[in-house]
Structures are given as structure tokens and as C-alpha cells.
Amino acid sequence: MSALDPVPLLLNINGATRRLFAEPRRLLSDVLREDCGLTGLHVGCEHGVCGACTILLDGAPARACLMYAVQAQGHEITTIEAFDAGGELSVVQQALHEEHGLQCGFCTPGIVVTMEAWLAEHPDPTETEIRDALSGNLCRCTGYHNIVAAIVKAAARRREGRAT
Amino acid sequence: MKPARFAYDAPATLEGVLRSLAAAGDGAKVIAGGQSLAPMLNMRLARPDRLIDINAVGELGEIALDGNWLSIGALVRHDALARTALVQQHCPLLAHAAATIGHYAIRKRGTIGGSLAHADPAAQLPLVALALDAEMDLRSTRGSRIVAARDFFLSVFSTVLDSDELLVRVRIPRSSAGEGFGFRLFNQRAGDFALVAVAATLARGPDNRVARLRLAIGGIGPVPARVEHLAASETGEPFSEQWSARVAAAIADAVKIEENERAPVAFRKELVVALMREALDEALDRAGRGS
Secondary structure, three states, X not given: OOOOOOEXXXXXXXXXXXXXXXXXXXXXXXXXXXXXXXXXXXXXXXXXXXXXXXXXXXXXXXXXXXXXHHHHOOOEXXXXXXXXXXXXXXXXXXHHHHOOOOOOOOOHHHHHHHHHHHHHHOOOOOXXXXXXXXXXXXXXXXXXXHHHHHHHHHHHHHHXXXXX | OOOOOOEEEOOOOHHHHHHHHHHXXXXXXXXXXXXXXXXXXXXXXXXXXXXXXXXXXHHHHOEEEEOOEEEEEOOOEHHHHHHOHHHHHHOHHXXXXXXXXXXXXXXXXXEHHHHHHHOOOOOHHHHHHHHOOOEEEEEEOOEEEEEEHHHHEEEOOEEOOOOOOEXXXXXXXXXXXXXXXXXXXXXXXXXXXXXXXXXXXXXEOHHHEEEEEEXXXXXXXXXXXXXXXXXXXXXXXXXXXXXHHHHHHHHHHHOOOOOOOOOOXXXXXXXXXXXXXXXXXXXXXXXXXXX
């Protein structure tokens, strides 16, 4: 067995521990989708530009395609699947739904994960700041207007401490 | 879009990283935030035999004041540079420039050491390191050395780092009293690398003349360039309405702008004029009134 062969990994994903084997070169995005069945994150560009594979690593957004699964050991991984736990949509998900902030939905998981984390750090953003934050997530359907409106609404609801 | 096979080490200590680097030879790459290296691996533009992950080395993530210097560990993320009070207070140009890198998720992972060691000629942090006279602290099992930013960058994606060396921290002189900074970049999409970027620091001296002017430009050659000497005849003049425009024009005329595949030389020369003038005006606004 060489150092290039699959190695045993222990990953903490959405609060549960997973054991699996993966080669060091395997992208975290691929391991989450293919080995863990967490297909909510989407793989678009695989070089960090499109944002569709964004997850949280210890609470901070990270491109799952720019990490190797072996690097994620010892960290808390949160995927889009954690955001509607219990069947309740998250604040950002609910606002995107109401504002028609998605069409095909390919970019949506990355937008939800990124903006939930961003709003926690930026509770009272301007629309310009929202557009800047959204620039890291490519959407080719909506033209962004409805996504921006949804994030404005989600920010207001978060400040008021309510989900809808 | 999948990387070639590699072996993986994640030493928990700096000594462990340096031993791994010394043992691995030329075929290893250090990975920190991975925001530049992972795309190159995924596209197989780089094919190292081994990745040495430094993320577990906690001491590389520290920011501290050390006399007149701000000491910044190689693992400090761009987002932390932008949002940490010590950086905002003592190296405001660095904090400001770091906030313009890539996107939010990229800034949460990407590191100062990674950006400097990667040495993209259009990146913000090499430009700012040069403008602020930063020093790089390089370590290996053979010892340590300090290299000034002006000597650190050799060419596109190329630095003086030997294959067994690690950039462990960056030391930057604290901003002096009354010093103002300006920073401007132009890119075609938010988060892209700049076509041209400009950094300036200055202070107002006696008789309303410029003092301590530092100017640097990225995106015009294989490494960022310090350029204030190109406008020496202008910088002795008292400030006036046209001062920043004259300095910007003099520098754009004198500076060498190399061909690249990203934008024509003539366009980037116009960018130098416009961005330099704006950066100088911004620095003047921020500078104290002088004595």
C-alpha cells in the first residue's frame, strides 16, 4: 500500500460522525456527494468560481471543491442538508421561496449556505453589500434581482428574530 | 477536473512541517487555504507528489504587535486581515486591500502566506507587502532568514522560497502618524484578479509638501513594482488641485507595462493613470494635515 492509496477518514458531517476510505486527492465535494449521499451541494466549476458547492467548515463558508476530504478531518462540516432540519425552511430558504429567488435551483444550495453565514456576521447589510456578497455565487437564471430581494427580506427577519 | 494522485501530510507543529518539507524534496507543495493551489491541482496545472498541509499549526495563525512592527502569521485568513482591529489600526492599507480579495467564502479560507508564496502578479497582498516594505520570515530545518518584499518576488508565481522553506510570518512596519493610504483596483467582474491595482501611502510634510510617498502597481509586469521614484520631480511640489493627476501621468509615462494576455498595454496604461490619481487623492484625504 502506498501513500497515494485510500486512507481511513473520520468526518463530522452535520453533527454525525462518518467513517469512510478515500484517496488523499479526492475532493471534499465528491466525497460528500458520492460517498455520503449528500447531493444537495452541487458541483459546477470545480475551481472555486461558481460557489455551488459551498459548505460550512467550522461555521465559515468554504468551497468543498477546493478542499480534499482528508483535510476536513477534525472539523465540523455543515452541508445544505442541515438547513431545513425538521422540515422547517431556514430564513434564507423561506425568503428565496417567497421572492422567487430561484429558477433551476442549481446555485441555490451554495447561496443559502453562504448567505446564512454572511448574515450572521453582517446583520444589517445594505443592498450594495448584499450584491457584493452574492458575487461569489453564480446564478445564470434569475438575473439576481429576486435573490437580492430575498436576502434583504431574510436580513430584516433575522433582525426581528423571526423565520417568516 | 480531478487532481493527479498525491500523498498527504498534516504535521501538527512547525518543526514537523519543516521536517516534512526537508524530507520531501522538490515534489511537495505546501497547502494552506488552497484557494489558488487547489484550482491548479484540480486542473492539473500543478502535479505535486505530496501535499504538506499547514492548517494544524496554530502558531501560524497569530497576529501580534512587535514594537514598531505588526507580525502576521502565514495562516491568517484574508477575512481576518480585513476584520481584525490590530490590522485595521496599524496596517490599514492591508486590511482594506484584503477585503477586496475574491469573494466572501474565498476570504474565509485564503491566507496571507499562501497569497504571498503563490505570487500572482495581479494579486492584492504581494502588492501591499511591497508598498508597505514588509519582511518575510522564512524557515527551514537549515535555519531562518528574513527577506524584504522587494527581494522576495522573482517572477510570475515565483519567489525566493527554496523547496524546503516555509514562509512562516510577515512583518510589516506600523503605519506612521499622519500617514494616509489609497488603494484602487480594476477588474472586469467582482472577485476577479485585477487588471491593474495601485497602492499608495503618503503624509503631508511641512509647507504642505508630500512626505514619505510610497507607490506600488500590480498587473503591469511579472511582479508588482514600486514606482514613486518615477515621479520624483513632482513629489517635491506643494499639493495642489492637479498634483495627483500630474504624478499619475508622470508615472504612467515612465513605467514599463509588459504585454500580457489579459488586457492591452494601452488600456492598462490608462488604468494606471486613473487608478493612481484616485489612490493618491484617497491617500491625501486620509493623511493628517501635516505640520
